[in-house]
Amino acid sequence: MNAPEVVRRYAATLLEAAAELKSEAQVQADVERLQATLEVSAELSSCLRNRLMDSQVHRSLLESLFAGKVQPLTLNFLLLLAERRRAGLLPEILAAFTDLFDARQGILQAEVRSAVELSEEQREQLRQRLEVYTGKQVRLSARVDSSLKGGAIAQVGDTVFDGSLVRHLQRLQEQLAGALATHR
Structure with missing residues (x-):
């Protein structure tokens, strides 16, 4: 075996x-x-x-x-x-x-990677938000990911919530490109 x-x-x-x-x-x-x-x-x-x-x-x-x-x-x-x-x-x-x-208990696993260590209060707030979003109890595990420049990324099952600084900058770039394209 x-x-x-x-x-x-x-x-x-x-x-x-x-x-x-x-x-x-x-x-x-x-x-x-x-x-x-x-x-x-x-x-x-x-x-x-x-x-x-x-x-x-x-x-x-x-x-x-x-x-x-x-x-x-x-x-x-x-x-x-x-x-x-x-x-x-x-x-x-x-x-x-x-x-x-x-x-067995219907508890979802959530993994959070962040640029810096999250405080207990931040972990609890994040866990509560994920529970509201999923409608289920969430068990949160958090770790520091030094490859992130800022923000955090949470994964619950197959769903990824990307709140990293890189993703925010990408969204801003997309919005600016869209705004420039409409003004030409």
Whole structure:
């Protein structure tokens, strides 16, 4: 079985187990907490990806870090991954779980690229505007794109909202060209 299929199966299994226990939202909160931990701890991510490390070491590490901090189901899932030597796939499994959870809940994923870091207030305003536009709940992820000279670009599914400085300048150029053409 290839890695993407393994990742999808583990994520789907966790979601189904959470659904049986009626704890999907709590497990999703755990998933977000785990993702944040992995993002800030390169050492933990590296350790989990180390296939030479004994699975008991991975198990002990995960148990010491997350026991009492995540739902029992989530902890048992982490320990199962360690036992099956799949802890290195944890970031991908967590991302797949979020995708499956969002699809089940009717939540749309929106990715925003901006020239500068967006404040929490700006992110919230943008998320709310996208929710009004789509009529659905939106999960927003934002990142800085240094290739943008200014503004931002948001993508929700196949729809792209281009508010970049380059696009604004292109529109201005088109308007000026149109105005000049009508005055000749």
